[in-house]
Amino acid sequence: MTGRLVHTGQVVLDLVLAVPALPPRGGDVLASSTNLLPGGGFNVMAAAARSGARVLYAGSHGTGGFGDLARTALAAEDVELAHEPTPGMDTGVVVVLVDAAGERTFATGTGAEGRLTSLDRVRPEKDDVVYVTGYSLLHEANRSALLAWLPRLPGSTVLFDPGPLVAEIDPGALRATLSTVDILSCNTREADVLGELPPVAVVRDGAKGCQVHEHGRTTDVPGFAVDAVDTNGAGDTHCGVLAAELLRGSTLLDAAVRANAAAALSVTRPGPATAPDRAPIDRLLTRDGP
Incomplete structure (x- = not known):
């Protein structure tokens, strides 16, 4: 493995509260548990790092307590930072309310991660x-920095995950980004929103696995049977491990098999950043085969 995963997205802190139900307007509800966890782009980077990839976080991060927590989590995964903390601004936080049915409701407070002014010092x-997320295209500063930078890449492989808010992305910015993309990674709903897919795409379909589209040829890559506990972050795990395997020189099909196995293992534990390292993936592949 010679290259790195260069992640241009956003790391935030997730404040996760388990509640019996959402409170009515103006009301209150007691949470049965509260956790403050690194989230957003952290999940993809952790998954790639645990599969042996060198990872560079090219996004911005703040100077306050949330930024400190984000940097501590990134350092624990051996993720390098491309930028110094942004002065006078903290990393953002997402309040996540998880009700008794497992449904998640989000409220996002954007911080330094949504105000990236330049990627010029990042030289892949x-x-x-190079990992690009659709979330970057929703922040004006990040979008401008990214669209100015992507066309100047020296032939790096661009992996694009449009994310669940793909329908909210400015169509012009989306077209400009897709024109630079080598591999699209998305789920079936996001693929439906996009309509026409680029020549190379990996479309995730939950427990079923994924489909790999390569220049007019489509291959079904089946998933792995596990007892799911929490599906949060499975797509991030899939994307991170896919990138790590591509960096090892695997074909896209072989990388997708391993990404399916990693995503399956990630849902057997609660939490968003539950990507396994290489050994459990090896064991699952040995048990079930590709």
Whole structure:
């Protein structure tokens, strides 16, 4: 493995509260548990790092307590930082209310991660995989920085995950981004929103696995049977491990098999950043085969 995963997205802190139900307007409700966890782009980077990839976080991060927590979590995964903390601004936080049925409701407070002014100091190599998320295109500053930077890449592989808010992305910005993309990674709903897919795409379909589209040829890559506990973050795990395997020189099909296995294992534990390292993936592949 010679290249790196260069992640241009956003790391936030997730304040996760388990509640019996959402409170009525103006009301209150007691949470049965409260957790403050790194989230957003952290999940993809952790998944890639645990599969052996070198990872560079090219996004911005704040100077306050949330920024400190984000940097501590990134350091624990051996993720390098491309930028110094943004002065006078903290990393953002997402309040996540999880009701008794497992449904998640979000409220996002954007911080330094949504105000990236430039990527000029980030210089990927040809053998790097550059990860781009649709969330970046929803922040004016990040979008401008990204669209100015992507066309200047030296032949790095661009992996684009449009994310669940793909329908909210400015169509012009989306077209401009897709024109630079080598591999699209999304779920079936996001693929439906996009309509026409680029020549190379991986479309995730939950427990069923994924489909790999390569220049007019479509291959079904089945998933792995597990007892799911929490599906939060499975797509991030899939994307991170897919990138890590591409960096190891695997074909897209082989990388998708391993990404399916990693995503399956990630849902057997509660929490968003539950990507396994290489050994459990190896064991699952040995048990079930590709």
